[in-house]
Structures are given as structure tokens and as C-alpha cells.
Amino acid sequence: MREINSSDFEREVLQGGKVILDFYSTECPPCEALASKFEDLARLYGNDIKFMKIYRQGNRELAEKLGVKSSPTLLFYDNGKEVAERLSGGIKKSEIIVGLDKMLSRERVTEIKSRIKPSVSEFDVIILGAGPGGLTAGLYLCQSKINTVLIDISLPGGHVSTTHEVSNYPGFIEPLPGYLLSHNMSEQTKLCGTVYKVAVDITNVDLIKKEVVIDEFETVKAKKIIIATGTSPNLTGAPGEKELKGNGISYCATCDAKYYNDKDVVVIGGGNSAVEESEYITRFVKSLTMVHQFDKLTANKQAQEKALRNPKIKVLFENEPRSFKREGDKIITEIENVKTHKTEKLVSDGVFIFIGFKPNLGMIKDTLKLDQWGYIKTNEDMQTSVPGVYAVGDVISKKYRQITTAVADGTIAAMAIAKELD
Ligand SMILES: Cc1cc2nc3c(=O)[nH]c(=O)nc-3n(C[C@H](O)[C@H](O)[C@H](O)COP(=O)(O)OP(=O)(O)OC[C@H]3O[C@@H](n4cnc5c(N)ncnc54)[C@H](O)[C@@H]3O)c2cc1C
Numbered sequence: 001m002r003e004i005n006s007s008d009f010e011r012e013v014l015q016g017g018k019v020i021l022d023f024y025s026t027e028c029p030p031c032e033a034l035a036s037k038f039e040d041l042a043r044l045y046g047n048d049i050k051f052m053k054i055y056r057q058g059n060r061e062l063a064e065k066l067g068v069k070s071s072p073t074l075l076f077y078d079n080g081k082e083v084a085e086r087l088s089g090g091i092k093k094s095e096i097i098v099g100l101d102k103m104l105s106r107e108r109v110t111e112i113k114s115r116i117k118p119s120v121s122e123f124d125v126i127i128l129g130a131g132p133g134g135l136t137a138g139l140y141l142c143q144s145k146i147n148t149v150l151i152d153i154s155l156p157g158g159h160v161s162t163t164h165e166v167s168n169y170p171g172f173i174e175p176l177p178g179y180l181l182s183h184n185m186s187e188q189t190k191l192c193g194t195v196y197k198v199a200v201d202i203t204n205v206d207l208i209k210k211e212v213v214i215d216e217f218e219t220v221k222a223k224k225i226i227i228a229t230g231t232s233p234n235l236t237g238a239p240g241e242k243e244l245k246g247n248g249i250s251y252c253a254t255c256d257a258k259y260y261n262d263k264d265v266v267v268i269g270g271g272n273s274a275v276e277e278s279e280y281i282t283r284f285v286k287s288l289t290m291v292h293q294f295d296k297l298t299a300n301k302q303a304q305e306k307a308l309r310n311p312k313i314k315v316l317f318e319n320e321p322r323s324f325k326r327e328g329d330k331i332i333t334e335i336e337n338v339k340t341h342k343t344e345k346l347v348s349d350g351v352f353i354f355i356g357f358k359p360n361l362g363m364i365k366d367t368l369k370l371d372q373w374g375y376i377k378t379n380e381d382m383q384t385s386v387p388g389v390y391a392v393g394d395v396i397s398k399k400y401r402q403i404t405t406a407v408a409d410g411t412i413a414a415m416a417i418a419k420e421l422d
Pocket of ligand 1: 128129130133134151152153154155159160163167168169229230231273277360361362393401402404406
């Protein structure tokens with residue numbers, strides 16, 4: 001692997017044959033998450049493809065010329081031409097491999113892959129999920145000198161990292177941007193010494209043996225497992241939703257509201273997140289039409305009153321979405337009144353869906369006792385029905401799902417485990 005700068009770019013990259021180039025920055029958690037994957041792959045593919053790094057801030061002009069706007073960004077070159085999709089953000093090993101394999105013959109790829117040696121590492125505790133619940137458990141375990149690994153399919157932070165503002169986390173007088181709170185939580189846990197394996201593919205989880213396989217070839221073993229995988233947004237299930245996801249339909253206001261400056265949007269939902277996120281979206285949009293299935297909003301009183309006073313927000317009560325369709329630049333949302341069954345077409349520039357969440361259980365749900373809504377049942381120490389397996393945060397069966405309740409669960413699980421391992 002080689003570090004280059006902009007004056008080497010023409011010779012080393014454009015005339016360099018097969019090259020993968022990493023535009024990185026310092027103090028960049030996703031760059032740190034990428035570093036060991038990049039090194040592993042350099043060892044594997046390094047005889048066929050040159051692995052190069054370039055410091056983005058120090059080579060700003062070149063980055064801008066190439067349209068590289070964030071760190072890390074990976075570019076794949078073959079004879080001076082980009083040959084695979086650029087990757088940025090929380091980059092997974094499997095995504096890089098797709099790009100690298102594109103540059104080589106099928107036979108060569110098979111040969112390289114036959115050289116992969118499976119690895120095994122051992123820890124005291126595996127935490128699945130690095131949101132507030134998992135990060136807090138990691139912090140407490142680490143401070144108790146318990147060897148802990150945090151594994152996440154995405155970058156650390158969980159829902160908080162995409163929440164525009166958090167005003168109810170104790171200790172901060174002014175509201176805090178969600179990304180900052182989650183960044184601080186993550187850095188605190190990492191600085192303590194917890195090992196992070198993030199933006200990975202989880203290939204297998206065996207709760208009984210306490211083994212997790214990541215990126216196909218890396219087995220992580222432990223004495224205890226904490227599940228802190230949180231929740232994912234529910235889908236309406238209406239035709240067109242899946243096709244337009246990320247292309248007109250969004251589940252994250254912080255991520256996407258900024259793209260709707262002075263536009264008209266539709267929001268599906270009327271609970272806490274729908275109302276709070278709508279308030280935020282109105283900073284950008286010209287108008288917001290909320291479609292809610294009940295005859296009143298179900299968010300907390302204060303948020304409801306604020307939303308109903310907002311001149312940009314109009315609420316269509318007792319309506320449900322029936323389909324979503326793109327027509328040119330516009331999204332057509334067909335809604336039906338649940339009482340009169342009259343249908344109506346709403347024309348907007350984009351749709352946000354906030355209709356609740358479902359627990360992220362994936363391949364572990366069959367092993368555990370769940371409540372009627374599919375959330376994991378735990379006792380007061382956060383132990384699940386499987387010995388040595390704990391669960392914390394939004395993924396467990398409980399009444400209130402907040403950052404404070406997730407961090408409390410994480411604390412309890414970590415203290416219970418520390419006592420058991422002592
Ligand atoms: C839009 C919105 C706004 C909110 N605003 C507030 C607020 O202002 N105040 C407040 O207190 N609460 C708020 N909440 C609720 C709060 O964010 C959650 O209660 C809290 O984040 C739960 O933490 P958690 O660690 O349980 O899960 P999450 O934050 O959901 O984190 C779960 C983590 O697990 C990872 N993961 C998922 N599946 C897997 C897997 N199979 N293997 C490994 N890792 C996995 C995810 O990538 C994620 O990083 C808000 C929630 C939303 C959605």
C-alpha cells in the first residue's frame with residue numbers, strides 16, 4: 001500500500017494500471033473503520049491491484065476536481081478509467097470486493113479467494129449493535145476491564161446519529177445535534193479500549209455457542225453476548241414504496257429534508273417521530289401534508305400543538321396511503337379515507353414515512369423468547385431466555401423507547417455481566 005499526493009496522481013493512478021485509491025481524512029470514524037479492511041484486502045489483492053491512499057484535506061484541489069466530497073471515498077481505476085461504483089461512508093468489505101473483482105478475470109478472482117484464511121478471535125463479551133444501548137454497555141464493560149468487541153452492520157451511533165436534534169438527554173443545556181451526541185458516545189467507548197468491528201456483514205450468529213461470523217471468514221467468540229440491534233422503520237407495504245425507497249421516498253428527515261428546499265412533501269404518520277420530524281422538515285420545505293390514519297395525532301401534547309400551529313403543516317386525518325408512483329419529478333401518493341373510502345391523489349416532490357418501527361432480529365429471532373410484537377423478553381438484569389445472552393435498548397420488550405432508557409439497559413446488562421464474570 002502506498003501514500004501518494006496530487007502530483008503523483010497522473011503517473012501512479014491514471015497511468016498506473018489497476019489501482020484502488022482511498023481519499024481519507026484524519027479524525028474521521030468511517031475512515032478508521034475502513035483502514036483495517038483496506039489493509040486486509042491489500043494483502044490479498046496486492047499483487048494484481050495497487051492499493052493507494054491520498055490525504056483529502058492535503059490534496060483538496062484534486063479531490064474537488066474528481067468530485068470527491070466526503071471521506072473516505074474509494075475509486076477504482078483501470079488504465080486511467082474508473083471501472084466500478086465509487087464507495088463512501090460506512091464501506092463494507094464485501095462492497096470493496098465487488099469493485100476489485102470487476103478488475104480481474106474470474107479465474108484470477110477464484111485463485112485469490114482460495115487463499116483467504118479464516119480467522120478466529122476471542123473476547124469476553126460480544127455486543128451486537130453500536131447504538132446508545134450497545135455503546136453504553138461497551139463503556140461500562142471496558143471500564144470493568146472486560147475484553148469486549150462491538151459489532152455493527154453500520155457505523156456506530158444508531159438512530160441518534162440521524163436524529164436532527166436531541167433536547168432531552170440529561171446533561172446538555174442546549175439541544176444537541178444527534179450526530180454529535182452519538183459521536184461523543186462512540187468516541188468515549190472506543191477511547192476506553194473497546195474493540196470495534198463496524199460496517200461489517202454478519203454472516204452467522206450462534207447464540208448458544210456465543211459465536212458470530214463476520215464478513216464470511218472471521219469468527220468472533222465470547223462468553224456472553226449482548227443484543228443491542230435496535231429497530232428499523234416500518235414500511236407501509238403500499239405498492240411502489242419499495243421501488244421509490246431512496247428515490248423519492250425517505251425514512252430519515254435529517255438525511256434527506258435538505259434536498260426539498262422550497263418543495264412540497266407528504267409525511268405518512270402522526271405519532272411522535274412523524275410530528276417531531278415534520279417540524280424539522282418544515283425548515284426546508286414550502287408545504288408539508290401529513291397523512292394520518294386516526295382522527296387525532298398520537299404524538300405527545302406539546303409536539304402536537306406545535307405542529308398544528310405550524311402554517312406549513314396540513315394534516316389529512318383518517319387517511320391511509322394506498323400506492324406511490326413517480327411521474328416525472330413528482331411523486332403521486334394515492335390515499336384513501338378509512339371512513340368514506342374516497343380516494344385522492346397527492347402530488348408532491350417527496351414522501352417521508354414515519355409509521356413506527358420493528359425490532360432488528362434477523363437470524364437470531366428463532367432462538368429467543370419474544371413478546372407478541374416480536375421484541376425480546378428480558379428479566380430485570382436484561383438476560384434473555386438463552387443463558388449468557390442479554391438484550392438492551394429498543395430491541396427489548398418495554399413500554400418506553402428513548403436514548404435514556406437504552407443507556408440504562410446497557411448499564412444494567414454490563415454491570416450484571418461484570419458481576420458474573422468476576
Ligand atoms: C427519528 C427519531 C428521533 C428520535 N429522537 C429521540 C430524542 O429526541 N430523544 C430520545 O431520547 N430518543 C429519541 N429517539 C429514540 C432513540 O433514538 C432510541 O430509543 C435509541 O437510539 C435506541 O438505542 P438502541 O441502542 O437500542 O438502538 P439503535 O439506536 O437503533 O441502534 C441499533 C444499532 O444496531 C445496529 N444493528 C442493526 N441490526 C444489526 C445486526 N443484525 N447486527 C449488528 N448490529 C445491528 C444498527 O446499525 C444500529 O447502529 C428517536 C428515534 C428516532 C427514529
